[in-house]
Amino acid sequence: MSANSNPYETERLLSEYLLFHYGTAEEILPGSAPAGMRDALDFAVRTTRHFSPGTVERTLDLGCAVGRSTYEMSRSSQETLGIDFSQNFVRAAAAMAGAPLPYARLDEAHKRTPLLARLPEGLPPNQVRFETGDAMNLRADLKNFDRVHAANLLCRLTEPDRLLERLPSLVRPGGELVIATPCTWLGEYTPPQNWPQGSTLDWLKEKLGGHFELISVNDEPFLIRETARKFQWTASMVTAWKRLLS
Incomplete structure (x- = not known):
């Protein structure tokens, strides 16, 4: 995917992700929202809680989007780096450190609410x-x-194997890796020949097993508000791994 064709460079997606990462329950949910929608909030915070407790020196957030998980990881890290393919997302994430960032929530048609x-x-x-x-x-x-x-991130890459092959060098021996994926393999992002042949979990075990120990597997729901009456509710599979010492 080239930078020019990256759908995440649009202002609409930027606004959706700012709301996804930083919006309050009142800003995201309709008054009639069922409990399951509320449980799916703060996904970018919840995935970072799959690391072990304690403070470390260096952390890396890949596919950081507009940066909420990166900032959350900095609570227990001396140095934190967030990387994303979208220039729009990275600019917004960095700007958050200086001051609140204005954006417009799409409600319907041309109706927007400034936040x-x-x-x-x-x-x-x-x-x-x-x-x-x-x-x-x-x-x-x-x-x-x-x-x-x-x-x-993983099921939005054209060649996810390339990231998996790089992960052992990114994580120091004894370090930790958390991968969250909704396993929504789509041809517009990843050619079908690059999809897992079986389950995504079995594929991860095969690709990472020589360098990492699988510690846990959990589901974390997340909710993306598109308009006042349209929401994406999805469950992401969260796997936590520990880098083998040798």
């Missing part, structure tokens, strides 16, 4: 950096992170 995306209190924004990058072709000097997080 502000704000960082939660207690985050250390000066410890966070963002850059544009391709998860299938990361710069060579990226390596030896204590924690690597990749949420809803």
Whole structure:
């Protein structure tokens, strides 16, 4: 996928993801929302809680979008780097460290509501950096992170094998990896010949098993509001791994 054809560069997607990452329940949900919709909020926070407790030196957030998970990881890391393919997303994520970011929530047709995306209190924004990058072709000097997080990225890559092959060098021995994926393999993102032949979980075990120990497998729901009456409710499979010492 070229940068020019990246659907995540549109203003509509930017607004949707700012709401997804930073919106309050009142800003996202209709008054009649069932409990399941409320349980699916704060996905970008919940996936970071699959790492072990404690403070580490260096963390990496791949496919960071507009940066909420990157900022959350900085709570327990001395240095945190977020990387995304979308220049629009990266600019927005970096801007959040300075001041609340204005955007417009789409309600219907031409009707929009102005909102502000704000960082939660207690985050250390000066410890966070963002850059544009391709998860299938990361710069060579990226390596030896204590924690690597990749949420809803894998099944949006044209060649996901390339990222999986790179992961052992990104995570230091004894470090941790969290991969979240809804396993929604679609031809417009990933050619069918590059999909897993069986289940995504079995494929991950095969690809990563020589370098990582699988610690846990869980489902985390998430909710993306498109308009006042249209929402995407999805469950992402979250796998947590520990890098083998040898």
